[in-house]
Amino acid sequence: MTYGAPTGGRGMPGGLTVTDLVVTYPGRPPVEAVRGASLHVGPGETVALLGPSGCGKSSLLGAVVGIVEPASGSVSWNDEDLTTTPVHRRRFGMVFQDGQLFPHLDVAGNIGFGPLMAGMAADARRDRVAELLAVVGLEGLGERAVTELSGGQRQRVALARSLAARPRLLALDEPLSSLDADLRRRLAVDVRDILRSQGVSALLVTHDPAEAETMAHRVLRMKDGRLL
Structure with a gap:
């Protein structure tokens, strides 16, 4: 893992490129949550956006997705x-802080919801x-109600669900923050692997x-809407 300067712009290798991104929320006065952010995430690379609450990292992630x-x-x-491409056509997945699983x-x-919506055949x-149940270590729990799972298990299901449609980028917004410290440490290693x-x-907010x-190959620090 390295701490890398934010990069972006033309000429970068394949993957995600964000260039001079600005996010402004309306108000009196308007709030500029992201101020000219540029970054790159290469194929197979995990980059973390690290900063305190309110620094704009989730707004930047939301604009990417x-x-x-x-x-x-x-x-x-x-x-x-x-x-200007709609969310469902970007082929990006997202894991939220609370998983946002379907309780019914x-x-x-x-896990199979995304492939179902994409028209994947039942056998496939x-x-x-x-x-994916094997990948996230939940073999044999396919028929379990999500309301009966532990917090760590729910986040594993959320991760598997986001991976099911084979996204080219996975956005993770504080995915482990609702878990206790010991479980967070262990699950961070598992999610990385x-x-x-x-x-x-992957682009991780934490x-x-x-x-x-x-979890990350590179860490970009963020403060007051800017990547440092």
């Missing part, structure tokens, strides 16, 4: 401009769910330096 509309700047993947679906139903979908085994690029160092 497409759930927050940037005021200016660009988001691209392999030189394809995605700045069992574990397998949650079952195979993908079984594969899962991401690398799947070869997926306020925990130890978590960033454990």
Whole structure:
């Protein structure tokens, strides 16, 4: 893991490139949450955005995924401009702090939801769910209600669900912050190993330096809306 300067712009290798991104929320006065951020995430690389609450890191992540509309700047993947592309067409996955699982679906139903919506055949979908249950260490729990899972198990299901549709980038917004300290340390290692085994690029938001160092190849510090 290294601490790297923010990079971006044309000429970068494949992967995610964010250039001069600005996110402004309306108000009196307007709030500039992200101020000219540029960064790059290479294929198979995990980059962490590290900073205190309110520094703009979740707003930057939201603009990358497409759930927050940037005021200016660009988001691209392999030189394809995605700045105005709808969320569902970016092929990016997201893991939230609380997992946001569907309580009416069992574990397998949650993991298989994305492939189902994408029209994947039933046999292929079952195979993908079984594969990911093994990857996240939850073999045999496919029929378990998500309400019966521990916090760590729920986050594993959330991770598997986000990986099920084979995203080219996974965005993780404080994915372990709701867990106790010991479980966070152990799960940080597991999530790091899962991401690398799947070869997926990832952008991680965290306020925990130890978590960033454990999970990321590079760490970018953020303060007052700017990458340092």
